[in-house]
Amino acid sequence: MAPGPVGATNVSVGIANLPNQRHKIVSRKGTNxxxxxxxxxxxxxxxxxxxxxxxxxxxxxxxEHRFNKQMDRTVAIDVVRADxxxxxxxxxxxxxxxxxxxxYANNQDCWVPVIKFIDDQHQLVMNHETLPNRKIDDLRVHVCLYFIQPTGHTLKPLDIEVMKQLSSRVNLxxxxxxxxxxxPAEMLAFKERIRDCISTHDIQVYSPAVHSDDEETTRRNTSTLAAMPFSIISSENDVVVNGQNVRGRQYIWGVAEVENENHCDFKKLRNLLIRTHMHDLISTTHDSHYEAYRVSKLTAEGRTDNDPAISARRNFEAKMKEEEGALRKRFAEQVKVEENRFRQWEQKLISERDRLNEDLDKQHTLVKQLEEELEEIIAARKR
Ligand SMILES: Nc1nc2c(ncn2[C@@H]2O[C@H](COP(=O)(O)OP(=O)(O)OP(=O)(O)O)[C@@H](O)[C@H]2O)c(=O)[nH]1
Ligand SMILES: [Mg+2]
Structure with a gap:
């Protein structure tokens, strides 16, 4: 099937989580x-x-659009989009x-088309880097979700092989x-076994930096990491739970709810993708995976660090990093200056308010005094 959008709409996401400066830079042109x-x-x-x-x-x-991608067996790489x-x-x-x-009985190399797709996207971007018009449909994969069968045992040799191939190219x-x-008990044990297997076979899965400047982010990252590999439930249908329509799967014994955190980690995964780690996934794809592809390609072509094209690019990147750092510093300083200006202005307003209050008190006392004098005059007249 030809790649193409099956639906597009606008929804709000937590992109405002990005550091202010980054947000400003990216928001002008948007991102993929x-x-x-x-x-x-x-x-x-x-x-x-x-x-x-x-x-x-x-x-x-x-x-709500119905994103009902056809549910037959997927037979070709297919692209689904939303803005x-x-x-x-x-x-x-x-x-x-x-x-x-x-x-199939022989699954050897069954992942080749997928790997080729990922490499092709890197190649496309690389080819366009030297062209004056660098506008392309950039489909570099920022994150690859690898689906594991819930056997309750451990990873199959095929999983290990494919995950290894993927992890050297994308955030997995x-x-x-x-x-x-x-x-739930089987799930906990299964997760533990998968984690062991991943570490034994030295598969590099995506693991975001846990420590951050603010405690809330550190706590959130730790809890996200603890849930990996994420368990998920998906469903084509809504079911009614406590009078409300929710995505889930109906069974005789009850409902398995997609967005219930006691049932699976779907919500954690969605938050990671759409809210908390989108920026990190995009930047690590460019800085690590794309860079590794580029270097391996150029090396394969026999080009070394002494190659003028490579050193020019390195210098350009170092200069960009330096400029970004300087921009960030200037921005932080500007914010500080503005904050100070605001504080001084606030202080001035407070003193002005205090002075006006004092004036008002004085006027009140004067009015009271005049009223008393008036009363005394009226009383004297009556006498
Ligand atoms: N029990 C259960 N069944 C599910 C879940 N998600 C999908 N299914 C069912 O699994 C079957 C296969 O789902 P698909 O989404 O077509 O699977 P796929 O991985 O895209 O399959 P291919 O296109 O052949 O690679 C369908 O009958 C789904 O309803 C789930 O979370 N739990
Ligand atoms: Mg499918």
């Missing part, structure tokens, strides 16, 4: 944010995409659906699909 889903066939990748878009529309109380926006900050959210693998986040099919 691209998520890819990969994994075995039938694990609910396409259902997840539909669920993500539907719940986003609902969360931000925007008219999201907050306070003038535009994000083009793109989710890339991929055909599931694992259906493993997710446990169909969390409603195993018990």
């Amino acid at each position: 944010f691209t998520v890819m889903v990969v994994g075995e066939s039938g694990l609910g990748k396409t259902t997840f995409i539909n669920t993500l878009f539907t719940t986003l529309m609902r969360e931000y109380k925007r008219p 999201i926006e907050e306070k003038g900050f535009n994000v083009r959210l793109t989710v890339i659906d991929t055909p599931g693998f694992g259906d 986040i493993p997710v446990i699909a169909k969390a409603d099919t195993i018990t």
Whole structure:
């Protein structure tokens, strides 16, 4: 199927979380944010995409489009898009659906088209870097969600192989699909085993910096990291819980709710993607993964650090970093000056208010005094 948008709308997101300066710079032109889903066939990748878009529309109380991507087996790489926006900050959210693998006796190299897609996007950007018009449809994958079958055991050799291939190219986040099919205790043990397996095989999954200047962010990052790999439930349908329509899956024993944090980590994952770590995912993609691709390509072409093109680029990047640092410093200083100016003005207003209050008190006393004198005169006249 040809890649193309199945729906587009505007929703509000927490992009205002970005540092002010960054926000200002980026908001003028907006940005692309691209998520890819990969994994075995039938694990609910396409259902997840539909669920993500539907719940986003609902969360931000925007008219709901039906993001009903066709639910047959996905047979080709497919692109789903929506424009999201907050306070003038535009994000083009793109989710890339991929055909599931694992259906065949021989799954060797089944991930090749996915890896090729990721590399092709890096190559496209690299090719355009030297052209005067650098406007391209940048589909570099900022985060890849790898779907794991909820077996309750551990990762399969195929998972390990594919995750290794992916993790050297993109920010990789493993997710446990169909969390409603195993018990909470099984899920905890399964997560632990997956974490062990990931570390044994030295798979580099995305792990955001935990410590931040403010305590709230540090606490949030720690709790997010503790939940990895995220368990998710997806659904095509709404069910009624306590008189309210919620996304979920109805069973005889009850409802498995997509956005209930006691049922799965869907909400944590969505927050990480759309709110708290979008900027980090975008910048690490450019600074680490794209850079690694670029260097490996140039090295393969036999170009070294002494190559004028490479050193020119290095100098350019160092200069940009320096300029950004200086800009940040100037901005912080400007804010300080403005704050001081505001404080002085506030202080002046307070003194002026105090002076006026004092005047008012004096006038009150005078009026009272005059009233008393008047009363005395009237009384004297009556006598
Ligand atoms: N129990 C349960 N079933 C789910 C969940 N998510 C999706 N499914 C079901 O799993 C089946 C396959 O879902 P798809 O979204 O088509 O799976 P896919 O990963 O896109 O499959 P391919 O396109 O073949 O790679 C459908 O019947 C879904 O309803 C879930 O969270 N829990
Ligand atoms: Mg699919």
